[in-house]
Amino acid sequence: MAPEATAPNAPIATVGFVGLGRMGLPMARHVRAGGFAVAGFDVDDSALRQAEALGVRRRASCAEIAAGADLVLVIVPDDDDVLAACCGPEGAIAAARRGSVIAVCSHARPATVARVDAEAEAVGVGVLDVQLTKGVRGAEDATMTLLVGGRDADLERARPVFACFATALHHLGPVGSGQIAKAVNNLLLWAHLAAAAEALEFGARHGLDAARLRTALLDCSADSWVLREIADIQPTWPAKDLRNALAMAADVDHPMPIAELVATLIGRLDRATLDRILASGKDQATGERP
Numbered sequence: 001m002a003p004e005a006t007a008p009n010a011p012i013a014t015v016g017f018v019g020l021g022r023m024g025l026p027m028a029r030h031v032r033a034g035g036f037a038v039a040g041f042d043v044d045d046s047a048l049r050q051a052e053a054l055g056v057r058r059r060a061s062c063a064e065i066a067a068g069a070d071l072v073l074v075i076v077p078d079d080d081d082v083l084a085a086c087c088g089p090e091g092a093i094a095a096a097r098r099g100s101v102i103a104v105c106s107h108a109r110p111a112t113v114a115r116v117d118a119e120a121e122a123v124g125v126g127v128l129d130v131q132l133t134k135g136v137r138g139a140e141d142a143t144m145t146l147l148v149g150g151r152d153a154d155l156e157r158a159r160p161v162f163a164c165f166a167t168a169l170h171h172l173g174p175v176g177s178g179q180i181a182k183a184v185n186n187l188l189l190w191a192h193l194a195a196a197a198e199a200l201e202f203g204a205r206h207g208l209d210a211a212r213l214r215t216a217l218l219d220c221s222a223d224s225w226v227l228r229e230i231a232d233i234q235p236t237w238p239a240k241d242l243r244n245a246l247a248m249a250a251d252v253d254h255p256m257p258i259a260e261l262v263a264t265l266i267g268r269l270d271r272a273t274l275d276r277i278l279a280s281g282k283d284q285a286t287g288e289r290p
Helices: 024-033 045-053 060-065 079-086 109-123 135-142 152-162 177-205 208-216 225-229 239-249 257-268 271-279
Strands: 014-018 037-041 071-073 101-105 126-133 144-150 166-173
Touching: 014 024, 014 060, 024 037, 024 045, 024 135, 024 239, 037 060, 037 225, 060 079, 071 079, 071 152, 079 101, 079 109, 101 109, 101 152, 109 126, 109 177, 126 135, 126 152, 126 177, 126 239, 135 144, 144 152, 144 177, 152 166, 166 177, 177 225, 177 239, 177 257, 177 271, 239 257
Parallel strands: 014 037, 014 071, 071 101, 101 126, 144 166
Antiparallel strands: 126 144
């Protein structure tokens, strides 16, 4: 039996989440609070139990999510997971309602979302490439910025849902544009994090209190989002992000020596290392300098 059709201009009423992890669960909570009917699927049963406690209806597969949703948000770790969730006989596309929309929120290669888009378009399903920035705290606080690729009509239908968890949205072009923009964002993010950590440790080794130095720099020309948020940044995916960006650069024959250098340095920056750097220099610092 063919999947039920959704009127192409009808407002979104039902939203499905494939992936209810650190990003997906708070996003689902905000969408539920926004008045939408929400269902979710995750391979982790504990995530499903947490979602159910928030009023999210449990589903058993990606296909079951898609069969009952006007909009499906896919928030899974990598390209292979995106293809498994969306494509093939057990994926969301095969079960999706004609006229519904799939939003790929995972950071993947442009070619991956292009494949999802081609398969979905063939059966009358729209695709948006929706990249999430500002991390887990942005998801928890509903203050994310979204970098979006896709068709205007699909985006306009989905906007009320995105407004539940984001305060800014930038439509940058067709499907794949969001992935490229996210790669640019991440190149700058991780390069600056590596530079900030190195510079703060340099100051601490010369006897300054790194935390006090960071506060001073917020009033200087070095001020940035990274310096302001460094105490809470979770460097979870830098290796993957830089690997993807460098592969994308190779696709267009664009050398990126700074990114290559950052890729060799970023592995040492886990949360514990950043905490150590921010706490360094306190024993030597007097708080006063000539």
